[in-house]
Each structure stands twice: as C-alpha cells, then as structure tokens.
Amino acid sequence: PEGESHDEKFNPDLFEQYDIVALSVMTPQAPDAYKISKLLNSKYPRTTTVIGGSHPRYYQSSVENLEDKISFDFVVPQDGWKPMLDIATGAVRKGSKTQILTDQSVNLDSIPPPTRPKALMERYKFGLGGDPAWHTITALGCPFSCNFCESAYERVRPFSEKVIRADLETMAKAHSELGHERYGVMIFDDVGLMKPKQVEKLSRLISETGYSSWRAFTHAYLVVRHKEDLLGPFKETGGQRIGVGLETGSQMSLNIINKRNGQRQSVEEHIEAVKIANAMGIAVDSFTMIYPWEDEKDLEDTTRMLKIISENPVNGVDSKGRPLRNHVDSTIMSPYQGTPFRQMFELLTSTGNVTDKLRKRWKQFTDKEIEYFLKRLKTVEVKPDLDPGLMWYKGVGGSSAWPYNKTYLPKERYEEEQRKRIAFRPKYR
DSSP states (O other): OTTOOOOOOOOGGGGGGOSEEEEEOOGGGHHHHHHHHHHHHHHOTTSEEEEESHHHHHSHHHHHTOOTTTOOSEEEOSOOHHHHHHHHHTSSOOOSSOEEOOOOOOOGGGOOOOOOOHHHHTTOOOEETTEEEEEEOSEESOSOOOTTOTTTTOOOEEOOHHHHHHHHHHHHHHHHHTTOSSOEEEEOSTTSSOSHHHHHHHHHHHHHTTOSEEEEEEOHHHHHHHTHHHHHHHHHTTEEEEEEEEEOSOHHHHHHHTTBTTBOOOHHHHHHHHHHHHHTTOEEEEEEEEOTTOOHHHHHHHHHHHHHHHHSOOSOBOTTSOBOOOEEEEEEOOOOTTSHHHHHHHHHTSSSOHHHHHHHHOTTSOHHHHHHHHHHHTTOEEOSSOOGGGOOSSOGGGOOOOOEEEOSSOHHHHHHHHHHHHTTOOSOO
C-alpha cells in the first residue's frame, strides 16, 4: 500500500549462490555497502566484490584504501559496462589488493537493455498514482550546474531510441507476466523532460509500449520557457507527475545555488512553473533544501513558497480517481565531496584573497552581492573528514544528516522548520 515501507529480515545466505556481487553506491549508502563487503570477505571469500556509483567516483581515495576486511576487489568509479564484462568473462581477475577499473569509452547505443526477470520485478514495491511502476533511465548526466550536486556540469549522454524502446518493451512484458492490466514507469534521468522534441519522442515510445502513466524530472526554467510544448505530449500519454528541484524560496540562496549555469533564476519562476503544470492536470513533486547560512527570513520565504505549492489545486485525478496533489520535500543540504559547495567551503579556509577567488566563480554577481554572500558563508563550518554515514538526505520520517560544526542559526531551528515543511505533504501521491 502507498505510504508504507517494506522491510524484510536480511538473509546473508542469499549471497552463497553468487560468484560476483557488485554494488552501485551513493555516498549515504556507503556504510551499508561496507557492511556487506565485510560480510562477503569473511563468509564468502571466493566471491568477487565490486563497488561502483557516485561514492567511489568522488571518494575514490577513501574507497581504494579501506582496511582489508572491508575492502572491495574492484572499484569502478566511472561507467560500469565494460569493467563488469571484463570481470564476468575473466578478462581481469581478483588479486590480493583492490584494483581500479576506469572506463568511459562505451557507446551507449551498443548497450543492451537491462534484464527484468519476473522473480525480481515482483519484489518491486513502487507505485504511481495507483499503478504498479518501475524505474528506468534514458540518459546519463545533467546539463545544469547546481552547486550542491556531484553531477554539476556532467555532460548529458542519451541512450538511443532503440535501447529505450527495448527496455520499455522488456518492462511491459514483465508487467504482463505479473498480471498488471495497468502499469507505469518512472524516468529517473536528472532532467527527463528537457526539450519539446525530445519529450515528443519519449512520449511516443511510452504510448506505443502500453504504459498507463508515467513520471519524470524537469527544471522550472524549462517549464516556464516551453509550457505546453514541453508538458503537452507528456500529459497526453499518461504523464501524471513531474519532479522539480525548487530547492529554495530564498532569492539569496537561489542565487548562491547557481541553478542555470550562471544565469539568474527567480523564486517567482518556481511558483509559475508549478501553476503551469497544475493547470494542465500535472502534479508537482518539489524538492527543497535548508542551507546552513540561512536566516529567519530565508526560512520564512521558503516555507511560504511551499505552502503556496502544497495548496495549489491540480486540475486532474490519478489512476484511482483521487484528486492529484502536489508533494513537497525538505532536507538539510550536505556538501558532498566533488560538489562546488564543498569546494566553496574549503576555499573559505584557504589562504589568499577569498573574495577574489569567489569573484572568479561568481562572475554574474556584483562585488556587493559577493561580499554579502561571503559574510553569510563564513558563519558555516563543515565537519572535517566527514563520515559518509553522516550525510544522508532523506532518513526515516524525512530526517537529514547534520554535517556541520557551526551554522548561522542553531541546528534545532533548522530542524524545526524542516518538520514544518514536511507536514505539508499530502497523505498520498
């Protein structure tokens, strides 16, 4: 049922039948990944262990120097297709020390679609407005430059239409085998709805492969710029919800985030994007953050924005006939290694003229604005040698990590505001 989490007792014996165990790991998942590696190293030492994903990409030195009882046989910090093929075919073999396998040479057009075996997919616990739904991606990377993101400035590499269609057909077949008359899909690209022509093609594929509903991410600027040209094909083919990073209702924080590659974006655009989507019958899932330099006005501005969004009516119903509702989310910003924000905080503790260094980064701002930003940023102190386990974004009940020694306001004040925002969430989506 919607709104429930599904926890099952962990059975370590399930690894016994596998020769290779590969984990794709984001930084907040690192402690659990290390526990699994430690288990495999002690109980099933013949098993080859592999770690990939964004954590080993940005914390590579830490991962490749883990103590022996936790260490992985292979670390794959970039694309995993060719390294995994080399491991599976025996082209490379595990040794006594961790090996790094780096590759970005794969032509995404040549990648076969993922397998979707019935035994695996029937364990999937995800729904979209009442329809059973699964996830896929149509491209890697993101064209935008948000300073809190590890993927900032990472070039976009789309999969071919042939590969996307094959994956959608594979999932549709699995849905059919499980007796699902209606089914949905979540496009998990950073920006799944990017350009009108791209959305038209993707919408056609969704429709032709029989999906009843779908959800994707996009950007407020793109919604305001393209309006119906972007969202029309999405809506006409069962699009029910879009995920949009609305990050903040504080104009100062929005300026510091740099959401549009050096171009300014306004808070009013955030609200306008939601109203455009809602009027078309599309609900918005908004992601926001609390930043450690924010004062009472910044907090108030964002909470006011979220109240407007949560109460704005959506002109449509979901697959169960229920009124569509906007969903809001709130977390504490964590400065992950590899992000511009992390580099920015490190810059504050460096020698030399910090203002001049920031001026080179923030060419779109006046000297007066930079001095004001700098005054705020200097009130923040990030914990040194951060344990990845302290850096989750959305814990049980919407809690967040606290990676700071000092912040502009007390920790308790930020967490109080976070709870207030999470209370805006509807009971279903």
